[in-house]
Amino acid sequence: MASADxxxxxxxxxxxxxxxxxxxxxxxxxxxxxxxxTFRDSEELDKGGDIASELSRVIQKSRIFIIIxxxxxATSKWCLNELVKITERMTQKESTIHPVFYHVNPSEVRHQSGSYGEAFSNYEKDADLEKENIVKWRAALTQVGNLSGWHVDNQYESEVLIGITxxxxxRLNREPLNVGKNIIGMSFHLxxxxxxxxIESNEVCVVGISGIGGIGKTTIAKAIYNDISYEFHGSCFLKNVRERSKDNTLQxxxxxxxxxLRGKCLKVSNIEEGLKMIKNCLNSKKVLVVLDDVDALKQLEYLAEEPEWFSTKSIVIITTRDKRFLTQYGKHVSYEVEKLNEEESIELFSRWAxxxxxxxxxxxxxxxxxxxYAKGLPLALKVLGSFFLxxxxxxxxxxLHKLEKIPHIEIQNVLKISYDGLNDIEKGIFLDIACFFEGEDKEVVSRILHNVSIECGISILHDKGLITILENKLEMHNLIQQMGHEIVRQECPKEPGKWSRLWDPEDVYRVLTKNTVRN
Structure with missing residues (x-):
């Protein structure tokens, strides 16, 4: 059991x-x-039916109670006694109870009928059981059974889970990082x-999360950030550092x-000024910082170049595809994300398909x-599942016949199966987003492309898992974006001037200065 403190x-x-x-x-x-x-007891909940004093303290320190x-x-005395303690806690204004009726009619709970009635019939036959307990249990069930809650019957359980969350x-007035839906095995990673x-050490703890593209490093980093960020004086999740450090260091x-600074943002006029402010802040506060997608020290030069910048008890989490970088930075512990096993893979694929x-x-x-074919890569399973839905x-x-011609190691080609299922207009929209508009506002992109099919096209790309829309911005996993870039390159591998799109400034410069633009 977790600490009651x-x-x-x-x-x-x-x-x-x-x-x-x-x-x-x-x-x-x-x-x-x-x-x-969230608290849950990790042990079996019978234990003779008596509520341990430690668990009573946990109930007193909890804000929201979800009763499933x-x-x-009702066959568990432990559960019923726990419910009584929870209803007693309900008298305090800062606590709330939310029932979930899991394949049970609320009236069975309210009136102790059906399986609940059977349980109480057995209790009433037990001469050793105090009638006072039965009265308390019935009152608690009636009280909570009358509350509005969630129902799980014939609908998809995933929809109820998302609704509850x-x-x-x-209710908690929180905005956690978006980890997406249909996550598999996250509790193990956490x-x-x-x-x-x-965490108890007086040193700075540097944790490296490594693995191939699409394995789920960023999602895991977001989840651990959501789980422990409240323990620090300040916290920050810096996404896509590798790409953004090229021209967005100030941002x-x-x-x-x-x-x-916990929401207080000082205006930084230049990078050198920002560097001084960051050093002062990092050195004086216990912080949690996640540096997402880093593969070179140069990318952190003006952000957090070395662990010595941080105050004691701070935690630095770095996601990277290059484990060598972690050694260069001075990692303390490393966690390499493994591919999903067969059972996890089939569950993730099935949730999408x-x-x-x-x-x-x-x-x-x-x-x-x-x-x-997916070989346990979560991104491939998600995209393929969306494609086959x-x-x-x-x-x-x-x-599948197409898949048979694609080598297992060419994951981008596996992802391309979903691209091949688009019509020509949808393919064009996908490539435009991959090359020019990743991270841009959806409405702005719609106005720029000014295509009658743009809204429908974006919706289709989203449904197929090729893009996500967060806060109305179009986002694309870097592995999928790289696939889009490669599709354009293959139009004429050695002559960028004949490509349908140019996004790299160096390619643009070479094409224009050498006048190699295709007719």
């Missing part, structure tokens, strides 16, 4: 044998990944990373100062062929 945003109450390995676990993982500090009423919830975030971090400095945790039976063998078996087989 810690304050929790959410307390989960559930019957282990019903939901521990499915809904409760998925909900806990989603809440944690979104930076919501499942079929066998978004509602909790609103536990592993936290076990590597020596990166502003973002870093904004995070360290079928909106459920397992493939439809008619597509089972075809799905396992795709899992083999709603397609017929014959369309699956046709696409």
């Amino acid at each position: 810690r304050n929790y945003d959410v307390f989960l109450s559930f019957r282990g044998e019903d939901t521990r390995k499915n809904f409760s676990d998925h909900l806990y993982t989603t809440l944690i990944a979104n930076g919501i500090h 009423f499942s079929r066998n919830y 978004n509602d909790i975030i609103r 536990e592993k990373l936290k076990s590597l971090m020596n 990166l400095q502003q973002e870093l100062l904004h995070g360290i 079928f909106k459920q945790n397992l493939p439809q039976e008619a597509y089972r063998n075809l799905s396992y062929h795709i899992i083999e 709603g397609k017929t078996r014959s369309q699956w087989k046709e696409a």
Whole structure:
């Protein structure tokens, strides 16, 4: 059990044998990944039915209670006693209770009928059981059963999970980093990373997260940032440092100062001034800084060039594809993200392709062929799953035939299957975003392209997982963006002047000065 001295945003109450390995676990993982500090008991919850004093203290220190009423919830004296303690806590204004009726009708909970009635019939036969306890349990069930809550019946559980998480975030008035949906295995990554971090040490802890493109490094870094950022005097997540350090160093400095100073942003007029301010701030505060996608010391020269800039007990997390860089920077611990195993792969793919945790039976063998080609790369599984969603078996087989011609190591070509499924207008929009508009405002891009199909095209690209739209900005994973660049290069590999698009300033300069623009 976690320490009772810690304050929790959410307390989960559930019957282990019903939901521990499915809904409760998925909900806990989603809440944690979104930076919501959630308590759940890691042990079986029978224990004779008595609530431990430590657990009572945890209940007192929790703000929101989510009660998952499942079929066998009332058969546990432990759960019922826990519910009584929670309803007592409800008298305090700063706490709220939110029931989840998991394949149970709310009336069964309110009136103790159905499986709940059966449980109480058994209790009332027990002469050793005090009637006072039964009265308290019935009152607690009636009270919470009358509250509005969430229902899980025939709809997709993922939709309910997202709804609960978004509602909790609103109630906590928080804006965690977006980790996306359908995340798999995140609780494992978080536990592993936290076990590597020596948070109690008086030294600066540098953690390197490494792995190939599309493996999920940034998503994991966002999740751990959401989970522990509250423990620091300041925190900042600097995304895409490698690319942005080329011409946006001043903006990166502003973002870093904004995070360290807890929202207070000092105006920085030049890079040298920003450097002095950053050094002063980093050296005087316990901070959490995530440097996303870095592969050279030069990229951190004016941001956080070495660990010695940081104050004691600070944590620096770096995501990179180049493990050699971590050694150069002075990493303390390293975490290499492994590809998903077969079970995780099929679940992730199925969530995107079928909106459920397992493939439809008619597509089972075809799905396992795709899992083999994706080789456990989360991005490939997501994009391919989105591509196959709603397609017929014959369309699956046709696409699989293309996959058979693509070597396993050419992940970009695997991703290109989704691109090949677009029509010519959609392909053009995709390449325009990859080459010119990644990170730009959606409405601005629509006006610039001024195409009658732009809104529909962007929607299709989003549905296929080729782009994401966050705060109305078009964002594209760098692996997918590189695929777009490569598609344009292959139009004429040795003559940029014959490409349909030019985005690199050096290529533009060479083409214009040598007058090699195609007719």
